[in-house]
Amino acid sequence: MSTTTPPKAIDGAIGYADERFAIAGFLRAKSKKVFGDHWSFMLGEIALYSFVILLLSGVFLTLWFKPSMSEVVYHGSYTKLNGVSVSEAYDSTLRISFDVRGGLLMRQIHHWAAVLFLASTMVHLLRIFFTGAYRKPREINWLIGIVMFTIAILEGLFGYSLPDDLLSGTGLRITQGVLQSIPLVGTYLFYFAFGDAFPGHDFIPRLYTIHVLLIPGLLLALVVAHLMIMWFQSHTQFPGKGRSNNTVTGKAFFPVFLIKTNAFMLFTFAVIAGLATFAQINPIWLFGPYTPDSITAGSQPDFYMGFLEGALRIMPNWETNLWGHTVSWNVMIPALVPLGLIMTGAAVWPFIEQWATGDRKIHNFADRPRNAPFRTAVGMTTVAFYGLLWLAGGNDIIADKFHVSLYATTWFFRFTIVIGPVIAFFVTKRICLGLQGKDADVLHHGVESGKIMRLPNGEFIEVHEPASEEEAAVLQGKDLLPAPELEEAEDENGVPAPSARGPLGKVRKNLNRAFAPDEVSVDGHGEGHHETGPHDDEQLASDGVETGGGKAISRH
Amino acid sequence: MKWITAWRRRPWAGYAVVLAALAIIGVAYAGVSPRTDQAQASDAAASQQDVAKGKALFNQACSSCHGANAEGTKNAPSLLGVGAASVDFQVSTGRMPAMNLGAQVPRKKPIFNEEQTRQLAAYIASLGGGPGVPSKDQVNPDTGDAAMGGKLFRANCAQCHNFAGSGGALTGGKYAPPLDKATPRQIYEAMITGPQAMPVFNDTTVTPEQKRAIIAYVTQTRAEPNPGGSGLGRVGPVAEGLVGWLVGIGLMVVAAVWLTAKKPKKKQQND
Incomplete structure (x- = not known):
């Protein structure tokens, strides 16, 4: 940072605050906080700023929305529904859309912001996962993120259900089915939540309170905690020249990062406002009011619930009758299993990784995904699982728009939901190892320079130049976990340690092996190897990447 | 050809090649695939009594599947008693005569004009039964x-x-x-x-x-126009999700990449 005095405007303002709150020292210290500079580090900010927009536009909507299921006759500007009996919730949403100035725009801003909020939460979560940024010391913040993601999905579902349009009601009908499918307590849970036979008069007001008060409050508190922890722990960074695990490299909070993040906030506002202006979302006047006897083709939830919808669509119709009670596997499994697998799996993953690798070190470096093949492969397995369910949720639209048979799509997804993730695992792992091999190759042999040289014996070779210092630093920045071995897995006689015995011990040992078996070494650099020019045949042959199926490259 | 040599090493060259290949394949496919909606109209003309004329048209265009007397074959159902409304619907929407029998016959440009359609309908109606074509007032x-x-x-x-x-x-x-x-x-x-x-x-x-x-x-x-902007096909949340991800997240990622981009190093001019 420059040593010149700050501009008068800033100096004055800080001076004013300092004289009253003695804040200059605090600000001086905090303004030097350094933030990493990589595009993927900004994904979480999209969620943050979408959340701000959600709060603001949501407040606007509460001024007119009436969370009531009382029946009224619609007489408003949308003449095609004139004289139709609708609920007050639907009526007031139509009023916001057609009779309140700017109401439709605000509704659409609110809804697009919700879509962007959940979408950016997902990409942010994936970024954290694939770079291993959830590792010690950031496990708690990871957990907070998972909790926020889960309740944000619920928040979205509740918001989608409030206007009492045809799709809302269909979604609530499924919610009812899910509640009732829970064995033993299902019926009680349903009546506790709905208070009456479906749809009843109680549920919409209850949803409303949860949607506008409880969950936003929780989210706000968790967002603050999330950011404060992030600030306190500092951001992770990718390996690079002159970076270490104990220092943070990047731009100072003030002024560079502050300007960038403000610009990014304005970008978020602009994209959401642009979408809300040019793309219609949730046209409840076209859907019509909900009546239990109506349903429409293309009844889908918003995208973040799509994977549950897909699970429901491809689930075989299994039910068992036990002692006069029906257990609805056909609803219970798709409603609870995928969500449970993904969310619980994500929540416990950091601890599984610690347990399996025995790695309790502090990690301030973000891994490049290729350098953790097992983790990356597991991540892609989950992405494939989620993605296929998500696609299956739109199978009727896919069937209609791409002219394929609807049942064919159902069967396709029934098989691929099992096979797809397995393929994703192995393909991802091979790609990671291949990329590691490529990195090692660049380090050992340099970069193709495009220069062709002819040797005295007539042979043509391409001259390789050594990787630049910056590039080499990135490639060597692989977190050289000394292939995290379990301490004392076996004694000198080959007897496994007590901790490695038993089924749990075996699982741990296998997981441990999965995490680090085929690492490609990158530290052979600079051991007197010729970086430029030709290398002889025996060096090429000893290069294990091509021949050894991704096993460790020998040092040479 | 020096520009090719220079361009093919650019970072975007690979994407450009893939894009060009996709475009070529797409155009070629569109050119080769059969056009269901551009069937040639058969040149049946002249005017007689509607029924007689309709029978002539039927013999020409329909009887190969529906049978010489509309009694149906194993390829197509009997048309006895289906009525004029059915004929009018199928022929005026271009579904009949069908080009090939799939799961469902698609709508296409009608082969017969309005008069011929009326004649065909009259012939089928004359075979007995079925609902007639609704009046203008009924469908207003x-x-x-x-x-x-x-x-x-x-x-x-x-x-x-x-x-x-x-x-x-x-x-x-x-x-x-x-x-x-x-x-x-x-x-x-x-x-x-x-x-x-x-x-x-x-x-x-x-x-x-x-x-x-x-x-x-x-x-x-x-x-009715879409007051909220583009209707996105009016197919519900699937299209909205797609737009949210492709346009929304897409634009935001572009913005993030732009904001964090490093200034390209300028070549040292003097020293």
């Missing part, structure tokens, strides 16, 4: 109650044709077609004859007045 959308039509549509039609009549998928490769092109008369005929996968909504299930209301709803809905 201006006299229908769109609000009631909307309620009826959501209860009876939206489950297949979607809330805005955008169409939807059915079982076994069949589909409920979008209602963007169907004329009021065709909508009415479809309801009383139940073409292909569609059930029959006879006058006791849905009265003629209610049919007119549904027609009013369909025609008003498709003519």
Whole structure:
């Protein structure tokens, strides 16, 4: 940072605050906080700023929305529904859309912001996962993120259900089915939540309170905690020249990062406002009011619930009758299993990784995904699982728009939901190892320079130049976990340690092996190897990447 | 060709090649694939009595599948008693004569003109039975109650044709077609004859007045502009999710990459 005095405007303002709150020292210290500079580090900010927009536009909507299921006759500007009996919730949403100035725009801003909020939460979560940024010391913040993601999905579902349009009601009908499918307590849970036979008069007001008060409050508190922890722990960074695990490299909070993040906030506002202006979302006047006897083709939830919808669509119709009670596997499994697998799996993953690798070190470096093949492969397995369910949720639209048979799509997804993730695992792992091999190759042999040289014996070779210092630093920045071995897995006689015995011990040992078996070494650099020019045949042959199926490259 | 040599090493060269290849394949495919909607009209002309003329047309264009006397074959059903409305619907929407028999015969440009369609309908009607072609007054959308039509549509039609009549998928490769092109008369005929996968909504299930209301709803809905911007095909949240990810997240990622981009190092000019 420059040593010149700050501009008068800033100096004055800080001076004013300092004289009253003695804040200059605090600000001086905090303004030097350094933030990493990589595009993927900004994904979480999209969620943050979408959340701000959600709060603001949501407040606007509460001024007119009436969370009531009382029946009224619609007489408003949308003449095609004139004289139709609708609920007050639907009526007031139509009023916001057609009779309140700017109401439709605000509704659409609110809804697009919700879509962007959940979408950016997902990409942010994936970024954290694939770079291993959830590792010690950031496990708690990871957990907070998972909790926020889960309740944000619920928040979205509740918001989608409030206007009492045809799709809302269909979604609530499924919610009812899910509640009732829970064995033993299902019926009680349903009546506790709905208070009456479906749809009843109680549920919409209850949803409303949860949607506008409880969950936003929780989210706000968790967002603050999330950011404060992030600030306190500092951001992770990718390996690079002159970076270490104990220092943070990047731009100072003030002024560079502050300007960038403000610009990014304005970008978020602009994209959401642009979408809300040019793309219609949730046209409840076209859907019509909900009546239990109506349903429409293309009844889908918003995208973040799509994977549950897909699970429901491809689930075989299994039910068992036990002692006069029906257990609805056909609803219970798709409603609870995928969500449970993904969310619980994500929540416990950091601890599984610690347990399996025995790695309790502090990690301030973000891994490049290729350098953790097992983790990356597991991540892609989950992405494939989620993605296929998500696609299956739109199978009727896919069937209609791409002219394929609807049942064919159902069967396709029934098989691929099992096979797809397995393929994703192995393909991802091979790609990671291949990329590691490529990195090692660049380090050992340099970069193709495009220069062709002819040797005295007539042979043509391409001259390789050594990787630049910056590039080499990135490639060597692989977190050289000394292939995290379990301490004392076996004694000198080959007897496994007590901790490695038993089924749990075996699982741990296998997981441990999965995490680090085929690492490609990158530290052979600079051991007197010729970086430029030709290398002889025996060096090429000893290069294990091509021949050894991704096993460790020998040092040479 | 020096520019190729220079360009092929650019970072975007690979993407450009893939894009160009996709474009070429797409154009080639579009050129090669058969055009179902550009069938040649058969040149049947002249005017006699409607029935006689209709029979002549039938012999020419329909009898190979439906049989010489419309009694049906193993490829196509009997047309005895289907009535004029059915013929008018199938022929005026271009579905008949069919080009090839798939799960469902698609709408295409009609092969017969209005007069020929009337003649064909007259011939089939003369074989006995079936609903007739509705009058102009019966299908007039201006006299229908769109609000009631909307309620009826959501209860009876939206489950297949979607809330805005955008169409939807059915079982076994069949589909409920979008209602963007169907004329009021065709909508009415479809309801009383139940073409292909569609059930029959006879006058006791849905009265003629209610049919007119549904027609009013369909025609008003498709003519109605989208107040919120692009309608995104009016297919519901799937399209919205797609746009949110591709446009929303896409633009935000571009913004993030732009904001964090490093300034390219300028080449040292002097020293």
